[in-house]
Amino acid sequence: MTAVGELIAPRRLGRDFRWLMSAAWTSNIGDGIALAASPLLIASMTSSPVLVASGAMLQFLPWLLFGLHAGAIADRVERRMLVMFAHGIRALIVAALVGFLVTGTANIAIVLVVSFLYGTAEVFADTSTSTLLPMMVKPADLGIGNARLQAGFLVANQLAGPPLGAFLFAVGSFWPFLAQVLAVSVALVLISRIARQPVPPRGEPTRVRHDIGQGLRWAWHHKPVRTLIVIILAFNVTWAAPWGILVLYATEHLGMGPVGFGALTTASAVGGLLATLSFGWLERHVSFATLMKVCLSLEVLMHLGFALTTNGVVAMAIMFGFGAYAFVWGTISTTVRQRLVPHELQGRVGSVNMVGVFGGMVLGQALGGLIAQAWGLTAPWWFAFAGSALTLALMWRQISHIAAARPALDDDAVAA
DSSP, X not given: OOHHHHHHSOGGGOHHHHHXXXXXXXXXXHHHHHHHHHHHHHHHHOOOHHXXXXXXXXXXXXXXXXXXXXXXXXXXXXXHHHHHHHHHHHHHHHHHHHHHHHHTOOOHHHHHXXXXXXXXXXXXXXXXXXXXXXXXXXGGGHHHXXXXXHHHIIIIXXXXXXXXXXXXXXXXXXXXXXXXXXXXXXXXXXXXTSXXXXXXXXXXXXXXXXXXXXXXXXXXXXXXXXXXXXXXXXXXXXXHHHHTTHHHIIIIISOOHHHHHHHHHHHHHHHHHHHHHHHHHHHHHSOHHHHHHHHHHHHHHHHHHHHHOOOHHHHHHHHHHHHHHHHHHXXXXXXXXXXXXXXXXXXXXXXXXXXXXXXXXXXXXXXXXXXXXXXXXXXXXXXHHHHHHHHHHHHHHHHHHHHHOOOOOHHHHHHO
């Protein structure tokens, strides 16, 4: 193994981790291509902000509908096979879209249905993939393993994929989706090289509904975790409202064109990569409470900046800052939640958090489309600014309590 290979995927993590990492990076390239190409395709078929926002919303809606069940199912079957099955379904769905585009029979209804079906398969693929790493590496290596997977997401999904997707779309509408089919298919083959994983052990048989209910009850009765989930839900509503019509904002309001739209997400990824390099220093020198308050305050200012600017360069600078603080916030909020939740409830409480994340996105994008339709393309940014500022003001004192909270006792978990 070369020195570069050892740096990227240390030998001690094992061969299966390298297959998992390669599959994740390859799949993220395909998803990154679609991240720019999908809204561009919808925008080429309609100028309605409601329909444009619906395309993004339908990719997130499956998380709200099926997220909790996907986590429970992943604990009942061989996870590697579930990932392979989900990847296969994803490839077939996008291949069908390519066929419609090549034959000239695609329309907005077909594209929206494809977005929903692809998002549904993605829920099961991503949920199951996230459970594979702890089965492959030692607990002491989970940090570096997750860091490598996150770096792949930033580089492939956020940095390289979107501008490539925008470029391929400029060449022809079906090319980015054909590339996505290829990427997902290769990811399926790479996942198949992983050694067969054991089915997770289970105690007494329980119904999925019972398992989901236990996680919901615990999250509701634990005030710091409940408050953290509420903050994440509220900020995702305000963030997603303008994000759903970002393609129209970039191409029509800022006049950046398709490639410029892809460059916006690239700027965000570059900011995130910078944050990955500086997070260790921040963690050692600044308290979690302060970092959380700074990140949320920057979120409020980001919305204000986008509402005011008409300059693409300024927008890219704001997006760069967003990528940096969003990575810091995501890392800290996940760490705080994991620190507070008992081991046996990590998956279920984590899925409650993810439903809050994507539920907020679905609601926010629906609102953003309606607001833009009624008051223009900058109106969702003003809504986001006012909503996030109000939420931050109401939750300001609670943030310190969340960051300082101690792990729950075992009997608390049982009582919940």
